[in-house]
Amino acid sequence: MRLIDLSSPVDASGFEPDPVRHEVLDPRAGALHMSAEMRTHLSIDFDPDELPDGEFLSLDTLTLTTHTGTHVDAPSHYGSRAGYGDGTPRHIDQMPLDWFVRPGVVLDLTGHGTGTAGVDDLRREFERIGHTPQPYDIVLLHTGADRRAGTREYFTEFTGLDGPAVHLLLDLGVRVIGTDAFSLDAPFGDIITRYRRTGDRSVLWPAHFAGRDREYCQIERLANLDALPGPTGFQVVCLPVKIARAGAGWARAVAVVGD
Numbered sequence: 001m002r003l004i005d006l007s008s009p010v011d012a013s014g015f016e017p018d019p020v021r022h023e024v025l026d027p028r029a030g031a032l033h034m035s036a037e038m039r040t041h042l043s044i045d046f047d048p049d050e051l052p053d054g055e056f057l058s059l060d061t062l063t064l065t066t067h068t069g070t071h072v073d074a075p076s077h078y079g080s081r082a083g084y085g086d087g088t089p090r091h092i093d094q095m096p097l098d099w100f101v102r103p104g105v106v107l108d109l110t111g112h113g114t115g116t117a118g119v120d121d122l123r124r125e126f127e128r129i130g131h132t133p134q135p136y137d138i139v140l141l142h143t144g145a146d147r148r149a150g151t152r153e154y155f156t157e158f159t160g161l162d163g164p165a166v167h168l169l170l171d172l173g174v175r176v177i178g179t180d181a182f183s184l185d186a187p188f189g190d191i192i193t194r195y196r197r198t199g200d201r202s203v204l205w206p207a208h209f210a211g212r213d214r215e216y217c218q219i220e221r222l223a224n225l226d227a228l229p230g231p232t233g234f235q236v237v238c239l240p241v242k243i244a245r246a247g248a249g250w251a252r253a254v255a256v257v258g259d
Contacts (some may be wrong), residue, residue, distance in 0.1 A: 135173025163206030
């Protein structure tokens with residue numbers, strides 16, 4: 001088998017609406033820190049220069065949201081109440097792991113501009129690739145947005161799904177929908193412009209709000225979907241980090257392609 005990395009990095013040097021802070025304690029600073037901690041808490045004097053090269057261990061401290069880099073949105077991200085089950089949406093640490101190791105289907109939406117793709121667009125893709133997603137398939141939307149990762153335009157120029165398109169995939173039994181864009185919904189500016197023009201509340205983040213009535217997860221900020229060998233024939237592995245009571249978790253998403 002071979003593995004294709006579908007993840008975008010957490011990179012403090014790129015633009016983020018919620019900036020990432022990445023602080024590094026290098027191996028020399030780690031040695032000094034360890035020596036000081038031993039003296040303070042254990043009353044042990046230890047000269048860090050006795051260590052090989054006078055170094056101990058590095059340590060990275062990051063301050064960021066769970067929606068930075070490739071991540072999985074949990075149902076609790078969409079709202080505090082659910083219209084299914086006992087009415088309480090699950091957090092990311094409560095989701096079944098087998099949702100995130102499944103056959104993948106990639107749909108090409110690269111011909112669309114900023115805004116939304118709809119039911120007809122998805123049905124045309126099903127016909128073109130000769131495959132309709134099956135229950136629990138992981139559907140990946142290749143919009144080409146990852147080419148702008150690290151820039152302001154990454155957050156303002158991309159294609160999302162409208163509400164009926166999301167419901168079409170959920171009707172087919174899909175429980176995880178992924179995108180290489182910042183969001184499964186259209187950009188904020190596009191949404192607000194259409195809402196002010198029409199007064200139609202259904203254009204307000206329909207992909208996310210669909211999750212208030214139907215349990216499903218999104219994978220946002222994927223990358224390299226153009227490296228997949230075809231629209232099907234691969235497995236997606238996108239296990240989210242187990243963060244207690246969180247609405248999302250970072251994931252190292254990969255495609256597994258058999259020989």
